[in-house]
Amino acid sequence: xxxxxxxxxxxxxxxxxxxxxxxxxxxxxxxxxxxxxxxxxxxxxxxxxxxxxxxxxxxxxxxxxxxxxxxxxxxxxxxxxxxxxxxxxxxxxxxxxxxxxxxxxxxxxxxxxxxxx
Numbered sequence: 420x421x422x423x424x425x426x427x428x429x430x431x432x433x434x435x436x437x438x439x440x441x442x443x444x445x446x447x448x449x450x451x452x453x454x455x456x457x458x459x460x461x462x463x464x465x466x467x468x469x470x471x472x473x474x475x476x477x478x479x480x481x482x483x484x485x486x487x488x489x490x491x492x493x494x495x496x497x498x499x500x501x502x503x504x505x506x507x508x509x510x511x512x513x514x515x516x517x518x519x520x521x522x523x524x525x526x527x528x529x530x531x532x533x534x535x536x
Contacts, residue, residue: 441520445504450528454489455497457482462507462517463525472498472513 450456461478462470475498476490494513502509506521 441504441506441524446524446527449501449504449506449524452497454479454484454492455501456528458493458497458501459506459521459525459528462515463522468517470515472509472515475515 449459457479458475461475472490472493475493476486479489479493480486498507498509498515501507501521504520506518506524508516508518
């Protein structure tokens with residue numbers, strides 16, 4: 420219960436609140452996969468709101484993942500899943516636009532990580 424209260428307090432103090440909320444179930448589902456967590460971290464910290472799948476795959480390759488495997492999993496699994504949850508917009512031309520909801524998911528993840536240290 421203390422972890423849940425810490426998580427709530429950490430999220431409620433953030434100023435850049437999303438216009439649409441994401442359910443806790445969707446947030447947990449998004450954070451369940453390690454590669455997707457790395458994608459969320461990259462998008463939340465990249466210093467902009469637009470990128471493409473190739474740039475994300477390049478970043479994952481820099482972290483040690485196979486670039487082709489990363490690209491395929493991004494376009495077939497992770498980015499469509501994230502778009503369905505409403506944290507990004509993902510186009511047929513493989514462009515990604517970050518929505519404010521992604522930042523809320525990233526901040527929640529950071530609160531949980533910090534509370535478990």
